[in-house]
Amino acid sequence: MSQHVRGVVARAKGDPVRVETIVVPDPGPGEAVVKVQACGVCHTDLHYREGGINDDFPFLLGHEAAGVVEQVGPGVTDVQPGDFVVLNWRAVCGHCRACRRGRPQYCFDTHNARQKMTLTDGTELTPALGIGAFAEKTLVAAGQCTKVDPAASPAAAGLLGCGVMAGFGAAVNTGGVGRGDSIAVIGCGGVGMAGIAGAKVAGASKIIAVDVDERKLKWAERFGATDTVDSSKTDAVEAVRSLTGGFGADVVIEAVGRPETYRQAFYARDLAGTVVLVGVPTPRMKLELPLLDVFGRGGALKSSWYGDCLPSRDFPMLVDLYLQGRLDLDAFVSETITLDEVEDAFARMHKGDVLRSVVIL
Template structure:
């Protein structure tokens, strides 16, 4: 057992706190990872706001890279000293999806068996089974994907969630191919990654749609060939106009709202594909004429984590990054300290950043008391 500093959400909408947490020694199949960098993702904000569950307190953070410090009995895939990206889909190899050769749909992914706790023994719920806004975290060894140790941790860690979700929505789920036309609705971190993925796949026309001209400008710099500000133009009409009146071959919805999904549905070509990668809230409902669903043909798909297989996709994408063919650094808007997460949530809400990335150094014991709100300065 060891004690480290970590950032928790103690109650719905309460300010996050930097506290002391207990990390057990890794048991069978587990690993302790010294976290080097962790992106601030919308999912962490959803945990804080109660949008995912009520199993407080949550240990936030999940989009991370770091060094394996120790492993438990039976672990062979990684060893102490390995540089890894953490993932929240550690495939089991035994469920019906895995046995059918579709492990990216694994229905029984692994997490650590033991619990990290507060000093008083209160069990923590780690965000997406990871909990990486901390100096160290305990995960299942299958959540550790070994990659090139020369990769920059702040950039590499983003493959752990948002960037992989967007890249995979285009390449894996949407099946974007050479010469395709693609429209991406919503150009935050995930949508922008879908634009990058479409460009990697060889799409001929990539249309970025958003309400914010700053995001549209960034989307163009990362591969979009056309941009549409949907405050100024009807998105469906604009996409059709840019695709000879037909609609796009693949439309990726990266917002997670009924209104934008409806736009995506009508902005695709006949027999085209709609990919939902934006995460809706439980109360949202969608209504579409069933005859339109039938008459337009094609595919309506949801993308889970970009339908990625971490052991396959992470090393390959890091290789592309190291070769200069995938600009992960462009997604790192700022590097911040572990005490700046509350402010990062505000920047995210305003659309000021693609990603704030927490650089996790050893936290000064005098920097914050165990109950200091993370964002307050001692």
């Protein structure tokens, strides 16, 4: 039978979110119902509320989540009731041209649950990133459930579902940061901090944090930054070059998503270095670079979508690093809140007062 639970819904563009009763159906073939234990408040959820993703209101928000599988539908074998899982928004298909080439992290046909969760009047909900985890329970495709070590804190593990994986993967998977490399991270929000943490785990020798907020630069040191640059007071490109012997960093991560910071990243890298764009731009933004500079500087200009991750491979590994004390996921959790406090958490996030607020259920 379907279940009635509480969930955070965005009804219309810009309207404050509110907690409403959500109807969660029994899982169908290839689906699972997950009892949510924790869910991070991500900028993407705010983008949904503001109509920045699409206009498919009403939205059931929340996607950075961990919880326990409660029910599975027919044909599900990879997870079973009682499994502790982190939810992901890229359930790979196994059949597209990327999957057939052995590159499932680039799957071109990822999927979500086929059934819809609804309001009590039957109005269908659009779950954020196909998850909708600001709710006591949610319905997802079973492939969106990645089983991890249950010894991990749900509040910490859930953050792997989006921001931490995006930043960590941008450094390690997309940027290929390795031992002895230098890296600069422009933009020290949650994703940028995860890039810094990833670079530390990978053995980078020089990790430069760049931001305009002194508080974030202080936080960056906790995650592994060896140097900080306040780009509101100094030229970021010149500062990064100065800190790398005049050459520029081997890898520069742009975690803001703006043309001006991308240009900084482009010119702050060494010859044959790599730029990784993980910050999300808006549709109207344009980038202009001298084509001769693109040619003459060589190297690689990459975009990182979800940290080029394969959840089944990367989530358990990062949880193991966390349990070994090598990746401080707890440091990303600025505060824990309830479902009723999500709207206030959006305001704190928008002001830059927190890295992550985490809803505990």
